[in-house]
Amino acid sequence: MPELPEVETYRRFINEVAVGQTITSLDVRDAHVLAVPEDELRAAVVGRTIAGTGRLGKNCFLELDNGRLLVLHFGMTGDIGAFRDAPDAPRFTRVAWQLSDSGLNLAFIDPRKFGRIRLADSVEAYQKAKKLGPDALQISAAELHQKLTRRRVFVKPLLLDQSLTAGLGNWIVDEVLFQAKIHPERLGNSLTEKETNALHEAIQLVLKTAIQHEAHYRHFPASFLIHAREWDDSATPGSDAHTYCPRHPKTKIEKFYVGGRATYICPRCQPAPAAA
DNA sequence: AGTCATGTTTGCGC
DNA sequence: GGCGCAAACATGAC
Numbered sequence: 001m002p003e004l005p006e007v008e009t010y011r012r013f014i015n016e017v018a019v020g021q022t023i024t025s026l027d028v029r030d031a032h033v034l035a036v037p038e039d040e041l042r043a044a045v046v047g048r049t050i051a052g053t054g055r056l057g058k059n060c061f062l063e064l065d066n067g068r069l070l071v072l073h074f075g076m077t078g079d080i081g082a083f084r085d086a087p088d089a090p091r092f093t094r095v096a097w098q099l100s101d102s103g104l105n106l107a108f109i110d111p112r113k114f115g116r117i118r119l120a121d122s123v124e125a126y127q128k129a130k131k132l133g134p135d136a137l138q139i140s141a142a143e144l145h146q147k148l149t150r151r152r153v154f155v156k157p158l159l160l161d162q163s164l165t166a167g168l169g170n171w172i173v174d175e176v177l178f179q180a181k182i183h184p185e186r187l188g189n190s191l192t193e194k195e196t197n198a199l200h201e202a203i204q205l206v207l208k209t210a211i212q213h214e215a216h217y218r219h220f221p222a223s224f225l226i227h228a229r230e231w232d233d234s235a236t237p238g239s240d241a242h243t244y245c246p247r248h249p250k251t252k253i254e255k256f257y258v259g260g261r262a263t264y265i266c267p268r269c270q271p272a273p274a275a276a
Numbered sequence: 277a278g279t280c281a282t283g284t285t286t287g288c289g290c
Numbered sequence: 291g292g293c294g295c296a297a298a299c300a301t302g303a304c
Contacts, residue, residue: 112301
């Protein structure tokens with residue numbers, strides 16, 4: 001789940017539930033998701049008050065009252081939850097921390113354990129250490145244009161590159177390319193300013209729409225490609241209506257791999273580039 | 277049983 | 291350093 005809109009939704013949840021409260025204890029159920037030694041993490045967070053929250057790309061920050069940050073990255077299957085008593089902890093809770101006032105526990109949930117919890121001294125230090133570009137909601141059209149057109153690489157892997165801009169994941173990039181009507185295998189340096197502007201607008205549209213719907217993709221507008229992804233099969237068992245382009249009811253959405261990642265396009269909306 | 281997966285990192289060959 | 295590709299990580303869902 002966790003691309004930028006999911007992480008923003010988690011951040012808002014944490015903001016509601018935890019800001020102003022003190023972390024009274026830390027329960028590490030599976031140290032695999034820790035990128036810092038457990039003792040160090042415990043010493044850094046227990047007794048600290050959560051002053052606020054932040055986000056950069058797919059990274060969520062809990063700002064501690066001494067200025068340091070607890071950084072959450074959710075990998076491919078991470079989630080946030082809350083529970084009151086230990087037996088009620090959600091399945092796959094790997095780490096939990098208790099909050100002073102409410103007595104609630106925040107749970108870092110992650111079945112596949114690709115997520116990581118770490119510490120940072122500041123957003124800037126973390127951004128530099130992880131080589132993260134500007135957040136996908138913050139990058140300007142001019143910077144996006146400059147960064148894309150400098151490279152002789154397929155545009156899809158470029159948009160997925162967190163050092164170019166941070167927060168776009170596999171399905172969002174497909175959605176952005178569909179909305180901007182650009183084929184994922186167009187080379188960065190072949191894009192016109194008009195096209196990079198369309199990409200910039202599509203990024204804003206897709207991210208804002210997704211955040212508005214708290215990343216519940218089944219509630220997204222019918223004009224979105226996301227309904228063509230196979231995960232939507234369960235919504236209409238036996239029907240393949242969702243595998244057609246929202247703009248071309250007779251054109252089937254195509255699936256193939258770009259840069260090793262499953263990719264969905266409408267072949268009419270997103271014409272393939274001429275062979276090099 | 278085998279295949280696929282919303283992310284990131286590393287290694288290899290050119 | 292750039293690029294394309296593959297694998298690895300660890301596990302659940304279908």
